Amino acid sequence: MISATETAKDPPAKQPRTERGRRTRQKLIDAAAVEFGEKGFHEASIIGITGRAGTALGSFYTYFDSKDEIFRSLVKELGDMVKTRAAAALEPEQSALEAERAALHEFLEFSREHKEIYRIIDESEFVDPQGYRHHYERTARRIMERLAHGVAAGDLRSDVGEVEAWAIMGMNVFLGLRFSIWAEDADPIGIADTANALLKAGISAHS
Amino acid sequence: MISATETAKDPPAKQPRTERGRRTRQKLIDAAAVEFGEKGFHEASIIGITGRAGTALGSFYTYFDSKDEIFRSLVKELGDMVKTRAAAALEPEQSALEAERAALHEFLEFSREHKEIYRIIDESEFVDPQGYRHHYERTARRIMERLAHGVAAGDLRSDVGEVEAWAIMGMNVFLGLRFSIWAEDADPIGIADTANALLKAGISAHS
Amino acid sequence: MISATETAKDPPAKQPRTERGRRTRQKLIDAAAVEFGEKGFHEASIIGITGRAGTALGSFYTYFDSKDEIFRSLVKELGDMVKTRAAAALEPEQSALEAERAALHEFLEFSREHKEIYRIIDESEFVDPQGYRHHYERTARRIMERLAHGVAAGDLRSDVGEVEAWAIMGMNVFLGLRFSIWAEDADPIGIADTANALLKAGISAHS
Amino acid sequence: MISATETAKDPPAKQPRTERGRRTRQKLIDAAAVEFGEKGFHEASIIGITGRAGTALGSFYTYFDSKDEIFRSLVKELGDMVKTRAAAALEPEQSALEAERAALHEFLEFSREHKEIYRIIDESEFVDPQGYRHHYERTARRIMERLAHGVAAGDLRSDVGEVEAWAIMGMNVFLGLRFSIWAEDADPIGIADTANALLKAGISAHS
DNA sequence: GATGAATGAGGATTCATTCAT
DNA sequence: TATGAATGAATCCTCATTCAT
Numbered sequence: 001m002i003s004a005t006e007t008a009k010d011p012p013a014k015q016p017r018t019e020r021g022r023r024t025r026q027k028l029i030d031a032a033a034v035e036f037g038e039k040g041f042h043e044a045s046i047i048g049i050t051g052r053a054g055t056a057l058g059s060f061y062t063y064f065d066s067k068d069e070i071f072r073s074l075v076k077e078l079g080d081m082v083k084t085r086a087a088a089a090l091e092p093e094q095s096a097l098e099a100e101r102a103a104l105h106e107f108l109e110f111s112r113e114h115k116e117i118y119r120i121i122d123e124s125e126f127v128d129p130q131g132y133r134h135h136y137e138r139t140a141r142r143i144m145e146r147l148a149h150g151v152a153a154g155d156l157r158s159d160v161g162e163v164e165a166w167a168i169m170g171m172n173v174f175l176g177l178r179f180s181i182w183a184e185d186a187d188p189i190g191i192a193d194t195a196n197a198l199l200k201a202g203i204s205a206h207s
Numbered sequence: 208m209i210s211a212t213e214t215a216k217d218p219p220a221k222q223p224r225t226e227r228g229r230r231t232r233q234k235l236i237d238a239a240a241v242e243f244g245e246k247g248f249h250e251a252s253i254i255g256i257t258g259r260a261g262t263a264l265g266s267f268y269t270y271f272d273s274k275d276e277i278f279r280s281l282v283k284e285l286g287d288m289v290k291t292r293a294a295a296a297l298e299p300e301q302s303a304l305e306a307e308r309a310a311l312h313e314f315l316e317f318s319r320e321h322k323e324i325y326r327i328i329d330e331s332e333f334v335d336p337q338g339y340r341h342h343y344e345r346t347a348r349r350i351m352e353r354l355a356h357g358v359a360a361g362d363l364r365s366d367v368g369e370v371e372a373w374a375i376m377g378m379n380v381f382l383g384l385r386f387s388i389w390a391e392d393a394d395p396i397g398i399a400d401t402a403n404a405l406l407k408a409g410i411s412a413h414s
Numbered sequence: 415m416i417s418a419t420e421t422a423k424d425p426p427a428k429q430p431r432t433e434r435g436r437r438t439r440q441k442l443i444d445a446a447a448v449e450f451g452e453k454g455f456h457e458a459s460i461i462g463i464t465g466r467a468g469t470a471l472g473s474f475y476t477y478f479d480s481k482d483e484i485f486r487s488l489v490k491e492l493g494d495m496v497k498t499r500a501a502a503a504l505e506p507e508q509s510a511l512e513a514e515r516a517a518l519h520e521f522l523e524f525s526r527e528h529k530e531i532y533r534i535i536d537e538s539e540f541v542d543p544q545g546y547r548h549h550y551e552r553t554a555r556r557i558m559e560r561l562a563h564g565v566a567a568g569d570l571r572s573d574v575g576e577v578e579a580w581a582i583m584g585m586n587v588f589l590g591l592r593f594s595i596w597a598e599d600a601d602p603i604g605i606a607d608t609a610n611a612l613l614k615a616g617i618s619a620h621s
Numbered sequence: 622m623i624s625a626t627e628t629a630k631d632p633p634a635k636q637p638r639t640e641r642g643r644r645t646r647q648k649l650i651d652a653a654a655v656e657f658g659e660k661g662f663h664e665a666s667i668i669g670i671t672g673r674a675g676t677a678l679g680s681f682y683t684y685f686d687s688k689d690e691i692f693r694s695l696v697k698e699l700g701d702m703v704k705t706r707a708a709a710a711l712e713p714e715q716s717a718l719e720a721e722r723a724a725l726h727e728f729l730e731f732s733r734e735h736k737e738i739y740r741i742i743d744e745s746e747f748v749d750p751q752g753y754r755h756h757y758e759r760t761a762r763r764i765m766e767r768l769a770h771g772v773a774a775g776d777l778r779s780d781v782g783e784v785e786a787w788a789i790m791g792m793n794v795f796l797g798l799r800f801s802i803w804a805e806d807a808d809p810i811g812i813a814d815t816a817n818a819l820l821k822a823g824i825s826a827h828s
Numbered sequence: 829g830a831t832g833a834a835t836g837a838g839g840a841t842t843c844a845t846t847c848a849t
Numbered sequence: 850t851a852t853g854a855a856t857g858a859a860t861c862c863t864c865a866t867t868c869a870t
Contacts (some may be wrong), residue, residue, distance in 0.1 A: 020849090021854060040333045042249045045839065056856045061841070097411060122332055126247040133389065140385075147410075160410045163393075163401040166385045167378040174377025175370065178347070182340065186370075192369040202306060202408040203354075203367050229829075253865065263831040266866085274865065417689065434870090435833060454747045456663045460861065470835045475862065511825060539743055554799070561824075570711040574824045577807075577815040580799045581792040588791025589784065592761070596754065598785075608784040614821040617768075617781045618718060642850075667844065677852040679847085688844065 014063050025063040027053040029077065032070050037116025041071060041123045066128060073130045076123045078117050079138070085110050086142070096150020101196040103146075104172050108188035111180035118181050140165045171195055221270055232270040236284065239277050244323025247329045248278060264288040265327055275334060282331050282338060287323050291318050304359025308403040310353075311379050315395035318387035325388050347372045428477055441467040443491065448485050451530025455485060455537045482541060489538045489545045492531050493552070500523050500556070510564025515610040517560075518586050522602035524592040525594035532595050533545055554579045635684055646684045648674040650698065653691050658737025662692060662744045685781050688750060696745050696752060699738050717771025722817040724767075725793050729809035732801035739802050761786045792816055 008107060015018035018024045031052035035044045046067060050057050064070040090099050093108060124132040143165040150156035179186050222231045238259035242251045253274060257264050271277040297314035318324060332339040350372040357363035369397055379402075386398050430436045446465035449458045460481060464471050478484040490600040503520035504513050525531060538546040564570035589609060593600050652673035656665045664749050671678050685691040707771060710727035710811045711720055732738060746753040765786040771777035796816060 017853070024854080042333070046841085047839080057858050058841095058843085058858095059844090059854075062854065065841095067840070089308050110843090119332070122329060125326070125329055126249070136381075136384070153271060155412055157412050163382065163386075163398055164410055165404060166381045167402055167405060170377035170379070170381025171374040172377070173381065174343075174373045176342070178373045179370075183394045191370055195374055198374060198406070198409065200253050200409045200411050203363050203371055205364050206361055221829095225829085231829085249841095250862090265831055265866095266829075268866070269829065431832070432870090438833075456747070459859090465792075472835050472837095472862090472864085473833075475864090476833065481861070481863095533746070536743060536746055539740070540663070550795075550798070569826055571822050571826050577796065577800075577812055577822055580795045580820060581816055581819060584791035584793070584795025585788040586791070587795065588787045591757070592787045593784075605784055608787055612785060612788060612823065613819070614823045614825045616820050617777050617785055617820045619775055619778050637850095639850085645850090666842090679845095679852055679854095680850075682845070683850065 014065070016063065021063070022183055024053075024055060024059060027055065028070065029074060032074055033078075033114075033120070034073060036074065036123070037119050040065075040119060041127050047173070071120075071124070072128045072131055074120060075128055075135065078114070079118060079135050081114070082107065082110060082117070082139070083142070085107050087171060090146075096146060096153065096155040097196060097200055099146050099150075100143075100168060100199055101192045103143075103177065104195055105188055105192035107172055108176055108180050108191060111176040112184060112188075115181055118177060136169065140169050143168050171198075221272070223270065228270070231260075231262060231266065234262065234414055235267060235270055235277065236281060239281050240285075240323055240327075241329070243278065243281065246328050246368065248274075248334050249327060278327075278331070278334055279338065282335065283316070283341075285327060285401060286323065286342070289314075289317060289324070303353060303360065303362040304403060306353050306357075307350075307375060307406060308399050310350075311402055312395055312399035314379055314396060315383055315387050318383040318389060319395075322388055325384060343376065347376050350375055375406070378405075428479070430477065438467075438473060439467060441469065442474060442484065444478055446488055447492075447528075447530050447534070450485065450488065450537070451533050454533060454551065455481075455541050478504075484540070485534075486542045486545055489542055489549065490536060492528070492534060493549045496521065496524060496529070496531070496553070497556070504560075510560060510567065510569040511610060511614055513560050513564075514557075514582060514613055515606050517557075518601055518609055519606035521586055522590055522594050522605060525590040526598060529595055532591060540563070549585065554583050557582050577611060584612070585612075622766065631784065633765075635686070637684065642684075645674075645676060645680065649681060649684055650695060651690065653695050654737055654741075657692065657695065657701065658740055659743070661740060662688075662748050692745075692748055693752065694740075696741060696756075699741060700756070702735070703728075703731060703738070716778040717767060717774065718821055720767050720771075720816060721764075721789060721820060722813050724764075725796070725816055726809055726813040728793055729797055729801050729812060732797040733805060733809075736802055739798060757790065761790050764789055789820070792819075 016025050031049045032044075034052055035048045038044075039048070044067075046060050047057060048132055049070070050060050056142050060070075064073070065134060086103050091102070094102065109122045121132070121135060124135065140162070144162060147160050147165055151158055172195075175191055179188070179191050180199060223232050235256060238256045239251075241259055242255045245251075246255070251274075253267050254264055256277070257267050267277075271280070291314055293310055296309045296310070301309065328339070328342065331342070347369070351369060354363060354367050354372055358365055358367055382398055382402060386393050386395070423519075430439050442463060445463045446458075448466055449462045452458075453462070458481075461471060463484070464474050476486070492576060499520050500517050503516045503607050505516070508516065535546070535549060538549065554576070561570060561574050561579055565572055565574055586609075589605055593602070593605050630656070637646050649670060649820060652670045653665075654698070655673055656669045659665075665688075667681050668678055670691070671681050681691075685694070706727055707724055710723045712723070715723065742753070742756065745756070765783060768781050768786055772779055772781055793816075796812055800809070800812050
């Protein structure tokens with residue numbers, strides 16, 4: 001149902017062969033994150049990227065085949081960062097609900113540090129549809145795995161599954177949009193607690 | 208879920224004076240929905256739109272000032288449709304939870320009929336950022352109003368508020384993405400029921 | 415052996431729909447002949463072509479999809495011109511040898527008027543290999559047909575065929591290069607007579 | 622037919638000092654023959670050449686000043702090869718016609734072994750126009766000298782001269798194109814015989 | 829109103845050549 | 850000598866928009 005593996009073949013790409021090359025490539029990726037985050041894919045320009053990176057225009061093509069390719073690299077890198085950050089926030093003995101609270105909290109913090117992530121992931125729907133879909137499917141899968149653990153541990157209702165995973169992901173994404181990107185007018189911990197209360201017992205008065 | 212976005216000042220636009228003109232204009236709007244939905248804003252072209260509409264390139268500018276303008280018109284039109292549909296699905300005597308279930312169910316059905324809506328609303332983030340933000344803020348506000356009703360009626364916990372509204376909107380949007388746009392491998396009624404159970408009592412085993 | 419037909423499908427191309435458009439297109443073709451003849455394909459530029467044609471850069475793309483395409487159109491046009499001119503020079507009652515003399519003479523004259531033809535046909539070997547091959551194969555075929563007539567009429571030896579056709583074409587092309595393109599230091603009529611004497615009786619002293 | 626083109630001043634070029642260097646240089650020349658023959662001058666790239674040669678990009682400039690220079694070196698090398706081959710095919714006591722037959726036959730064989738020669742010589746028209754012209758003028762001169770010998774020996778008509786030399790060169794080049802490069806569907810000996818019969822007595826039935 | 833030709837700013841991309849290691 | 854990263858000039862092509870008919 002949900003694709004089971006990371007894309008088999010990362011494009012072989014032009015991998016730098018020296019340390020100096022590796023550094024230049026990274027400068028370009030970082031610059032691209034800023035440029036794309038600020039202007040969006042279509043308004044962004046290679047000149048803008050290399051300008052920010054402090055390299056010559058041509059150097060871009062030493063490391064990337066095209067504007068599309070660096071964008072895709074960026075989407076993947078951001079996805080990896082989210083995954084890493086989320087994983088780091090989890091602790092072995094946590095209950096399923098505590099894990100979701102920690103994951104959301106971490107995501108809210110991460111989004112505040114990397115505001116560009118929303119525009120880049122959102123725009124990947126048009127620039128790199130496969131990467132876009134992959135991003136959300138892998139994220140949903142991670143949530144499902146956590147939920148499955150919770151079910152196995154007896155923390156969660158036994159019928160909890162994919163629908164709940166996508167619902168949780170949607171909650172998280174929109175809470176990030178509202179409280180990390182558009183305004184920081186509420187404490188991430190409070191948001192995470194509130195959302196967690198919803199998950200724990202719903203919103204009904206007579207639970 | 209996805210509602211009309213009225214940009215502050217609706218420029219009076221070039222209104223057709225004759226019936227023939229009105230028909231030509233509508234043909235262009237319909238063609239634009241297909242073109243934008245299929246290709247996204249930037250890949251779409253005026254030629255593509257007029258080609259589908261069966262009019263000459265120049266005729267486009269008889270009715271619209273720019274590519275941006277027809278895009279915004281389209282967003283507005285789609286928003287109006289959803290608004291109408293959503294309103295029709297609600298019933299006066301419904302409880303707050305029943306209203307949310309009905310709203311989600313209707314949205315899932317609508318999304319299946321108008322798959323282009325996701326791409327168009329999503330892309331408005333880049334084409335008409337103000338409209339994009341406005342769209343979600345107003346939708347969240349509408350949900351908040353329903354929740355407030357529920358609180359007043361004693362159906363919902365008294366601390367339910369903005370965070371829950373955004374969480375619900377996020378759930379709905381992502382459930383639509385997964386189960387209406389990407390695949391129709393589950394029954395909208397079942398999805399709506401499952402999501403509603405989450406809202407009602409959470410996912411914990413010991414509620 | 416030698417392909418029997420003109421290429422089935424001339425690319426549909428962007429045909430002008432008005433008289434004005436037809437004129438603009440022709441201005442571009444004429445300008446391209448000069449530009450390509452002067453600079454060669456790779457040094458030539460679209461700006462150079464539109465500059466000579468007196469049109470805007472973008473107008474080029476109203477009529478041609480690419481630099482390659484106009485080049486190919488040109489190769490074809492030149493090939494057609496050669497064919498037309500050669501045909502016009504032939505007369506019904508001519509003997510085979512007289513026909514060859516007339517064809518060579520006409521070609522020498524034509525080459526003097528259209529010196530760009532050599533560079534363009536020659537460069538088509540690299541830009542439009544199919545067109546290049548097609549050009550010489552169709553020319554050889556025409557010569558073969560004339561020779562076959564001559565054989566049938568009893569003017570020529572009965573074993574005359576494809577080898578002789580290619581030999582004659584080669585003679586003509588190189589005589590044109592030497593006496594029409596590089597220098598006009600001899601009279602086309604004299605050249606044609608001399609070459610025709612070779613065809614008639616060879617160069618041996620004891621024929 | 623295709624002979625060495627010595628551009629007025631052979632720049633001393635970067636001669637390798639060591640045996641290892643000499644070998645690297647030769648690897649580059651060989652690789653260039655393949656690359657240019659396959660892609661033509663403009664489509665060929667230095668990276669393509671060094672890739673085939675198995676050297677680093679930068680090493681190219683240790684041995685050649687530019688892409689043009691290696692191209693010219695290649696033309697010269699090919700020319701030297703043909704010159705050697707042609708000379709070896711001629712014999713002292715041959716009649717003028719026999720010499721032409723032997724020269725054509727040898728050229729047809731050589732072209733089959735070195736199909737790249739056509740593309741490289743042809744493209745020199747654009748890359749090294751002086752060399753191109755020089756090449757054919759010198760080849761024509763060589764044929765003229767052979768013809769002059771034949772006239773002196775009484776083998777050939779006394780009015781045979783430059784026109785016939787260019788005609789013969791053209792025949793040979795186009796027979797090579799047709800029967801060595803494009804297809805090998807006929808025996809070089811047969812071709813040479815047929816062409817020689819034309820030279821000997823023409824194509825007329827009543828010679 | 830309808831038509832389609834004309835316009836030109838704007839940007840991605842290539843690749844020969846230079847240079848630091 | 851060998852290596853491969855860095856450079857940037859050069860140009861093709863797109864397409865929204867304007868305009869003449």
